[in-house]
Amino acid sequence: GKSPMTYPEGYCYANIGGFFGAELKKAGFDGLVVKGRAPRPVYLWVNDDKVELKDASTLWGQGAGRTGELLQLAHGDRARFITTGVAGENRVRSAIIFGSHRATAAGGYGAVMGAKNLKAIVVRGTGKPPVADPDTLKELNRYTAKIDVWLTLTAPPGVMMTGHSDLVEVVGKDSCYQCGLKCNRQLYRYAGRLEGSRRCQSMEYYLPWRYGREDEPVETFFDAPTLANDYSIDTFELQAMIDWLYDCYQSGSLTEPETGLPLSKIGTREFLEKLLHAIACREGFGDILAEGLVRAGQKVPEKARAMLSHTVAPVGKMDGIPARATVVNALLYPLEPRIHQPLTHEVTFIMAAWNVNQARPDLSPITTKVFHDIARAFWGSDEAGDLSSYEGKALAAVKTQDRTYVKDSLGLCDYAWPITYSFTTPDHLGDPSLEAKIFTAVTGAAGEELDRYAGRICNLQRAILIREGRKVPGDDFPPEFNFTEPLPGGPQGRPVLVPGPGETAVNAAGKTLDRDKFTAMLQEYCRLRGWDEATGRPRPETLAALGQDDLAAAFR
Known part of the structure; x- marks a missing residue:
């Protein structure tokens, strides 16, 4: 919409x-x-x-x-x-x-x-949707549960990386409708006494200790997600906003009298409650923040605007998985109307298991070799497994997009699907055809049709974006900082390791995107999509093959 x-x-x-x-x-x-x-x-x-x-x-x-x-x-x-x-x-x-x-x-x-x-x-609803082949569906359900064994975290990444994973423990599952697969939507116990259902980034958007509040009661950490949900404010936006306000206050770029907010108390419950109320009710400075950080940046003093991070995006967080380290994201980020987390999760979740293997091989079997095996099975080439190169990434982007469009259309969970790797299969590979098999068992339609549906979705979205003013192919390029600013190293100057060629690892710290190589990669992507390389628009024969002749006018 x-x-x-x-x-x-x-x-x-x-x-x-x-x-x-x-x-x-x-x-x-x-x-x-x-x-x-x-x-x-x-x-x-x-x-x-x-x-x-x-x-x-x-x-x-x-x-x-x-x-x-x-x-x-x-x-x-x-x-x-x-x-x-x-x-x-x-x-x-x-x-x-x-x-x-x-x-x-x-x-x-x-x-x-x-x-x-x-x-x-x-x-x-009291009805029961029909299933074309119930017996096969039951078999596939059992098979899915058997191979659905992969790396799970005991705490969200931000909590773990800031040394506070001892504050939370998983004490139960909290699955969505009829789902028995692994997920981070779980029942957590905080500090041994507070229990509640939590999941993912919303758990860690407000970590008091990140703002020097080690003595803040754990209730603030525990209640932060439900407070935001109750007002109904996006926690990705809130996290970026609070970080920016903290930086502005520390640098003197914004003051408490200017904002009417207790900026000196960032990290406390008092600050969070006043911020949420001010935004939700559009009171005072909260009315500016209610417009979102991208628009708020145009209404604040220049010194405060200068404190905005390059990761700020209208929807989601830009550069969460840097394209300068994971080159395929240089396509996946700008081709969408928003930062689409499921698109980048596909490689990120495998990377998490690979990173654990690099440090503790006893905890994860996903070696660099297995990573390349996954690349061949899911992204179409061994080259796609070298995350630092440009080769194979156009095809990997197409396959990742198509799988994600289908996943969203089928109502499949981003955390469980696709099953790209498994700790229980002999070769530790998942099954790239599993969604198609389940689709056929439920509907009776050929699973091969899913690729066709994905292509139609992609072209339809392209038509809408161009109708609304997207300039192609210029707007298909990632932000300029990717080409000009070297990727910083990790915490304490640690390397930013990604799978490289063969069985090697590559340090991506210090890298920028190569403009010529990216341009060539984008052109290859257009060829694979059946789009004109120069204009970035679907060719008439591509639309005709997918039964989308009615879109031709949108691309003239």
Whole structure:
């Protein structure tokens, strides 16, 4: 849909886990399209094939968590919902959608709900989607569970790298609908006494000790994700924002009187609560921050604007996995309308297992040789396994994009899919054809069709972006700093190691992207997509082969 977070505003996307999507399917729907704006606050109630708008005046102004509780009181514990908090109601650009089972979707779509006066969508489905081949599906489910053994972390990376992994322990699973696969959505115990469901980056967006607050009660660390979710503010945006405010205060670029915020107390619960309230209610300096960091940078003094990191992006975090170290990301980052974490996760998750092997071979079997085996199976060439080179990366980008587009379309979890490696298979390889096999078992359609669907999705997205003003191929280049600023080393000057040719590792620290090699890689990518190398637009014959002749006008 249209996103208020993108800059300028335009097409974007988000995904959400939990239970809502499955419940919608059980109600008989593959999707919902909501048009227009209600004259007063409403929510949409979907009860199998009965759909109605209901008054939401008593829900307006409630936090996302309380809204969910009230909706389930009204419609039963088995009803599933998506909603947004006060930030969404006030059209904070980074407002998220919050759903059953503490699922979230970024991209500013909470603000879209607020703009429509749509407080929530609630669904209850009693149907059972048909399965073409139940016996084969059961076999595939057992096979998937058998090979789904891979590296899992006992704490989020940011917590571990800052030496505080002793604060959290995993005490149980907290899976989404009918899922038994491994995931970092788990039940955690904090400091031996506080328990709650947490996952991924939202656990670590506000680590008090990063701001010199070692004595801050652990409750602040524990409650930070639920506080943000209740207001419905994107934690990626919050993390970048708090880091920037901290740097500005330390450098004297922003002061407490200028912002009305207790900047001297960054890292405390008091600061976080006041920041979240100011943003969600658009009060004072919070109104500027509610526009997002990219836009806020245009409204603050020059010395504060200069403190913005190059990693700040309209949606997500730029350069989280640097393209200067992992060259394929030089294509994956700019070709999308947002920083699309699942695209970069495919190589990142394998890299995590490889990095552990480099330090502790007894904990991970993913050697450099296995990494190259994975590259051949999933990215199409051995060259793709040398992350520092440009060879094989265009094909790797196509395959990674296609797999991710299909994964999103099938409703598969980013953390579990694709299964690229396994600790239990003899060669430690996963199965690149598994999604297609499951698709065939469920639908009866040929799994080979998935590649065709992915190509159609890619071309359709390209058409929308060009219609909205994307300049191609110029906008397909990554930000200029990738070509001019050497990649910094790791903490304490450590090397930034990536798999290299053969069974070697390469230190990427100090590297920049080569403009000529990147240009050649982009042109190869266009050839593989069936796009014109000079214009970056799909050729008519490509569109015709995919049954998309109707898009031809968008590319003229």
